[in-house]
Amino acid sequence: MTKNILMPKxxxxxxxxxxxxWKVAAGDRVQVxxxxxxxxxxxxxxxxxxxxxxxxxxxxxxxxxxxxVGAVVATLVED
Amino acid sequence: MPRQxxxxxxxxxxxxxxYEQLLTVxxxxxxxxxLFAEGEVPGFIHLSIGQEAISVGVMSAxxxxxxxxxxxxxxxxxxxxxxxxxxxxxxxxxxxxxxxxGRGGSMHVADMSVGMLGANGIVGAGLSIATGSALAHKLKRxxxxxxxxxxxxxxxxxxxxxxxxxxxxxxxxxLLVCEANGWSEFSPADRQIAFNLADWSKAYGIEYRxxxxxxxxxxxxxxxxxxxxxxxxxxxxxxxxxxxxxxxHFEGDAQKYRPQDEVQGRDPLExxxxxxxxxxxxxxxxxxxxxxIDAEVEAAIAAARAAPPAxxxxxxxxxxTLSAG
Numbered sequence: 001m002t003k004n005i006l007m008p009k010x011x012x013x014x015x016x017x018x019x020x021x022w023k024v025a026a027g028d029r030v031q032v033x034x035x036x037x038x039x040x041x042x043x044x045x046x047x048x049x050x051x052x053x054x055x056x057x058x059x060x061x062x063x064x065x066x067x068x069v070g071a072v073v074a075t076l077v078e079d
Numbered sequence: 080m081p082r083q084x085x086x087x088x089x090x091x092x093x094x095x096x097x098y099e100q101l102l103t104v105x106x107x108x109x110x111x112x113x114l115f116a117e118g119e120v121p122g123f124i125h126l127s128i129g130q131e132a133i134s135v136g137v138m139s140a141x142x143x144x145x146x147x148x149x150x151x152x153x154x155x156x157x158x159x160x161x162x163x164x165x166x167x168x169x170x171x172x173x174x175x176x177x178x179x180x181g182r183g184g185s186m187h188v189a190d191m192s193v194g195m196l197g198a199n200g201i202v203g204a205g206l207s208i209a210t211g212s213a214l215a216h217k218l219k220r221x222x223x224x225x226x227x228x229x230x231x232x233x234x235x236x237x238x239x240x241x242x243x244x245x246x247x248x249x250x251x252x253x254l255l256v257c258e259a260n261g262w263s264e265f266s267p268a269d270r271q272i273a274f275n276l277a278d279w280s281k282a283y284g285i286e287y288r289x290x291x292x293x294x295x296x297x298x299x300x301x302x303x304x305x306x307x308x309x310x311x312x313x314x315x316x317x318x319x320x321x322x323x324x325x326x327x328h329f330e331g332d333a334q335k336y337r338p339q340d341e342v343q344g345r346d347p348l349e350x351x352x353x354x355x356x357x358x359x360x361x362x363x364x365x366x367x368x369x370x371x372i373d374a375e376v377e378a379a380i381a382a383a384r385a386a387p388p389a390x391x392x393x394x395x396x397x398x399x400t401l402s403a404g
Binding site: 006070 | 113115116117118122123329330331332333
């Protein structure tokens with residue numbers, strides 16, 4: 001099953017985040033807890049971890065893009 | 080529920096209830112972690128994953144009409160006190176069917192029908208709420224007691240000292256429960272707190288016990304002894320439970336202040352499962368429990384998602400007065 005990977009809400013006031021770095025590429029296999037990407041918000045930078053295990057299908061945002069909370073940034077085919 | 084004199088069957092049944100409650104709190108919070116990350120939970124949440132045995136152990140020694148005041152990390156307190164799953168999730172997802180009609184959210188869940196006086200966002204504020212409730216119990220001669228939960232971060236708050244004083248002075252029926260996870264938000268507790276609770280209790284003449292907060296039976300047994308004395312009119316008591324906060328201070332906290340190699344406490348679920356294994360309850364039985372709880376949690380989330388959102392028009396419906404000033 002394909003799952004959407006979203007820009008997470010990290011903290012009370014976050015509305016958007018910048019993708020600073022992708023730690024995975026399409027085709028990579030990930031486990032729950034693996035770091036997928038690094039984001040920077042108005043307050044801090046954070047690692048975003050995988051919530052599901054599977055294979056990354058596609059990255060839908062580029063490094064440097066600022067994305068709204070809840071928007072899809074990648075897709076993953078669940079194991 | 081007193082264990083003294085209970086037979087082996089009762090003890091096993093109680094242990095199973097403990098395990099089910101621990102797992103219910105864990106599953107609810109794991110689901111909340113994800114629901115929050117995916118933007119379905121408005122506001123802000125603090126998870127008590129790793130600390131569940133304190134809620135479950137203390138609550139097992141309380142009756143429905145005893146009262147508790149919770150903290151910002153209050154999901155375990157609410158659920159272990161008996162708040163229904165549907166009303167809980169509906170509240171967290173800001174639905175009109177929530178226990179507070181979706182107006183409170185995570186940090187203000189309350190349910191008077193089960194004696195849950197509320198979570199709140201002010202560190203240590205539950206202490207004065209529970210002290211007031213204990214005074215009410217005493218004046219009404221209800222035979223009930225009040226419990227205040229607080230973290231070690233609250234030890235530097237003035238309210239602890241004010242409430243300790245007045246509770247001891249008036250011999251109020253209150254149990255103070257410190258969930259000592261070693262962190263005051265983002266700072267190690269030992270860099271914030273100049274005293275220990277054993278000495279502090281002596282200063283106020285308050286009965287003190289310490290328990291392994293990751294061991295539900297250790298918590299339940301210590302709570303039961305203290306609560307028995309509190310209920311008998313011997314004045315306040317304090318139970319310090321050492322535990323470990325597995326997640327950040329809040330969801331989204333990257334915990335860059337925390338050493339990577341910090342030793343995590345024992346998992347309360349594994350501790351309880353080991354007790355059950357000793358009684359002959361195997362993996363298969365536990366996985367049946369787990370499947371049932373997962374189904375209950377998913378059903379509660381589905382019901383919350385289907386419910387109408389909190390209604391702004393009814394926002395003034397339950398206030399004391401509508402007059403200004």
